[in-house]
Amino acid sequence: MYRIVSAQFLAENIKKIEIEAPRIAKKRNAGQFVMIRVDESGERVPLTIADSNPEKGTITIIVQGMGKTTRELNSKNTGDTITDVVGPLGAPSHIEKFGTVVSIGGGVGTAIAYPTAVALKKAGNYVITINGARSKDLVILEKEMTTVSDEAYITTDDGSYGFHGFVTQKLQELIDSGRTIDYVLAIGPIPMMKAIAEVTRPYHIKTVVSLNPIMVDGTGMCGGCRVTVDKQIKFACVDGPEFDAHLVDFKNLSDRNKIYLPEEKQSAEAYVHRCNLIKSV
Ligand SMILES: Cc1cc2nc3c(=O)[nH]c(=O)nc-3n(C[C@H](O)[C@H](O)[C@H](O)COP(=O)(O)OP(=O)(O)OC[C@H]3O[C@@H](n4cnc5c(N)ncnc54)[C@H](O)[C@@H]3O)c2cc1C
Ligand code: FES
Incomplete structure (x- = not known):
């Protein structure tokens, strides 16, 4: 389990989330990402490591709520946990002095x-x-x-x-x-x-x-x-x-x-429906 150290919206539907992940914070380079699974039954989604703090042992992601998983992630708050955070993944950005x-x-x-x-x-x-x-x-x-x-x-x-x-x-x-x-x-x-x-x-x-x-x-x-x-x-x-x-x-x-658009739409609609049901009880 990975603990959320802080979470706040930067704009409508875009949330900055700082997560405790000391090993990733130590190793990551610019351009790399993590695969996140919000809970046991969730799908994996890739999110770029926007920032890290190796001393504090945290990484920061910035998430736009698009469909089920990103909206679920953006409903999380400080102190909540995420099931899986895997990384750092991907090739780091090519960095040199270009001019x-x-x-x-x-x-x-x-x-x-x-x-x-x-x-x-x-x-x-x-x-x-x-x-x-x-x-x-x-x-x-x-x-x-x-x-x-x-x-x-x-x-x-x-x-x-x-x-x-x-x-x-x-x-x-x-x-x-x-x-x-x-x-x-x-x-x-x-x-x-x-x-x-x-x-x-x-x-x-x-x-x-x-x-x-x-x-x-x-x-x-x-x-x-x-x-x-x-x-x-x-x-x-x-x-x-x-x-x-x-x-x-x-x-x-x-x-x-676009291959999975119908399934993504169905999954997002089911998530919104479930949230509305929870709110109404
Ligand atoms: C390397 C990489 C880094 C990314 N970094 C960020 C980031 O820092 N912040 C951010 O907000 N978004 C980022 N994204 C996009 C993010 O992964 C998708 O918005 C997210 O997966 C959507 O999932 P969903 O269930 O919320 O939406 P869905 O309704 O399932 O999908 C919405 C759209 O997101 C894309 N998508 C869906 N599932 C995946 C998946 N498993 N992998 C990749 N794309 C998918 C598809 O284009 C789809 O049409 C990144 C994508 C990649 C490949
Ligand atoms: S996500 Fe499976 S090969 Fe790249």
Whole structure:
């Protein structure tokens, strides 16, 4: 059992959860994730280690409530326990001194990009961050991102805060200003990562994305997380989750992620129904 040391919402439906997991806290590197099973009957879901505190023996995850498991996790509070936390898993982010790097996060992708942005800054890069959200109330980690950045930009789709528009438009603006950009990291919804890849492709800017296929074991055994990169099959849980954005087959990823949509919908509806029943007694 893994004890939750603290838990608070950062925005509607997005919760920051600090969990006691001393061995993982000691070993983890930027870009790695854990597989979590909330209770005995639960499914396993992958969640990025957003931060860790080896002295305190804790790791932090930032979770967007999408379906049954993430909503169940987000209903947990300080002092509650989680059945399984396995990790650190996945290949660490490739970190070196590239020069000027742009770290782009869309929605909860900002939390996934954060540890890598920290590591890129530590390696001596000039770090520009662009973090996008649909509206001001959904912006997360603004203070943390500003602290790690030499330049930080927020974009909102509705213009309620920061730059009015998409992260792609802000990136294009930076490129058009004529400055040199050596490396781009983009993490967020599949259409966003694909669009970023198309922005940087004509300029041959090295661009890396963190892929989010469905994972079951997270250790390279089941093949569930199969992705196509440079026309080759890769397992995102062991070969990734970060890959060269210009070589990823995003359509294949998007199609594969839709395979279980009816079951996911049914499971989420049953969870909401159960919660409503519990509330009414
Ligand atoms: C390496 C990696 C790191 C991730 N890090 C984070 C993070 O830090 N914070 C965060 O909020 N989310 C993260 N995700 C996404 C998160 O795992 C999914 O939102 C979660 O699994 C959804 O499960 P659910 O039961 O709540 O929703 P469901 O209703 O079951 O699914 C909603 C959608 O989530 C995806 N999904 C479902 N099951 C899985 C699974 N077992 N593995 C992967 N994707 C799945 C599918 O695209 C699905 O359509 C990460 C995904 C990957 C692959
Ligand atoms: S999750 Fe099973 S092989 Fe990657």
